[in-house]
Amino acid sequence: MDGPAGSAPPPLVLYVGGLGRSGSTLLERLLGELPGCTPLGELVHMWRRALIDDEPCGCGDAFSACPFWTKVGELAFGGWHRLDADAVLDLKDEVDRTRRLPGLLRARPPAARAARLRAYTDLYRRLYLAAAEVSGADLLIDSSKHASLAACLRLDPGIRLRVLHVVRDPRAAAHAWGKSVRRPDARPSSPEQFMARRSPAATALHWCVQNLAFECLAASGRLPVPVLRIRYEDFAAAPADTLARVAAWVGYRGQPDLFEGKSRDSACLSSTHTVSGNPLRFTAGRVDVRPDAEWRHRLDPGDRVTVSALTFALRRYYGYGR
Template identity: 45%
Template sequence: MCALGEVVHLWQRDVRDDERCGCGDRFSACEFWKRVGKSAFDGWENVDVDRVHRLREAVERTRHIPRLASASTASAEVREYASFYSKVYAAAAEVSGAQVVIDSSKHSALAHVLRWAGDIDLRVVHVVRDARGVAYSWTKKVARPESDGTDEMTRYSPGRSALLWNAHNAAFGLLARRGVPVRRIRYEEFLADPRAGLIRLADFAGVPLHPEDLDFLRPEHADLRPGHSAAGNPMRFTVGRLPLRHDDAWVRALPSSQRRLVGAVCGPMLRAYGYPINVASETP
């Protein structure tokens, strides 16, 4: 398998802004991505980033999901936009020799676009976390190291986070009803038994694992090698030991009023995913 990071951000942050790859090199200096660009487009300089952005505005927004999901055929713009991703995936598979490439983009609208790409065997892993934990995470101030500390990760209010949590999770459910293979796994479930979780997900991807494939995984940590994530969470730069722990700081740190707000907005889906509606604060 080959993890590419959040490819949805590749066009601006990497091709145009030349931010750092997960391996530490600038995108333009990373041998892996240079080879991918050569194979996919005969060089990244041949990618019309402005065109990609225009297509994204036209077809890959959350507001477009109802149209994408209900359409019986794809528009020329949808197919053209999906083709940029198809070329990157195919080139990455060729360069890496991997059977499966993993795009960890979180945009549900992109998944709805990609279902129209006939040359992609699309399988979606739908990772769900308690909406209150997600809301707390989006309030934190986190620097983006790939921009040399000059920029920060996006931040949202708990109310906006709750609305986005509902919209994106519902969109992945709709994708499954449109015939796309979708496998849901809860964040909390995965942290409880990462080894079993990876085995199930690899099987879903069509790549059965052998015991030695998981030698990097220990009960409380994972030993990570350098990767080539184009964009994503700052932890993509982690090399070596990565602790595996259930982050439940939100139970103590998210104010009770905000916790109740998110719980009320997301209540039906929290219940559907097996989360408790009422969570008592551990704050004295």
């Protein structure tokens, strides 16, 4: 990875952003197989799902029993018991929301929230530093996806941030968000037994907001963030090429070669310590990367028209025509 010889800079954080259900978890898992890389999952959800609900880590252990996260908590905060999760959630609700994006995308945050923003990003900076020390990695992958969190993190000079912006055809996203998928990591007492669902119209609007926010991050003047955009469809069609492109962009020295066979679309995943996210985070062993175009014959024609109309301009900008 990048970094001057003889120094120990903060770890580079690759933030995977975009609307969920766009193949980001699989991409994170594949990148996490590169030497020196450690995937952390969706840290934005850890405050409730890990600290309060004690949902399992990607390794299968409950969060409170996972040796990796126990060490991270000790290094970052002197132990997780010293962190008030409810207070963190209140802080998150105050500064890290989609409706706060107009203020967060400015070069300087609103003065009324500057102190609270610093307190919020300080939590992530401590987490990243501790996770890097425990894992020995110099590249951490945070697949939180939310544009609002990326906008918050970019304001902290102690966080070396790069954003991988993942885009998927909004009609495919609408189909994926309409599915009912049970969360295998949810505790019986958790109100979130199923992954969140959205209507096609709500998905289309959210798709526009999230992707436009990442475009603004890339175009930011005084506080620019390096942003690399990839399309899910390109990744699914040529996973080895996409992985090599991303690896080179973050400064990986070497030739990533995780794929097997002539088709170059099959790889082996090892167990990881990821918190929250798509059920794929529990997968270990061989995984095949295949394009998912189920929406083409499953999405209701009326919903397809609605999504196509609401996303027309941005959809065409990303190359999604008829």
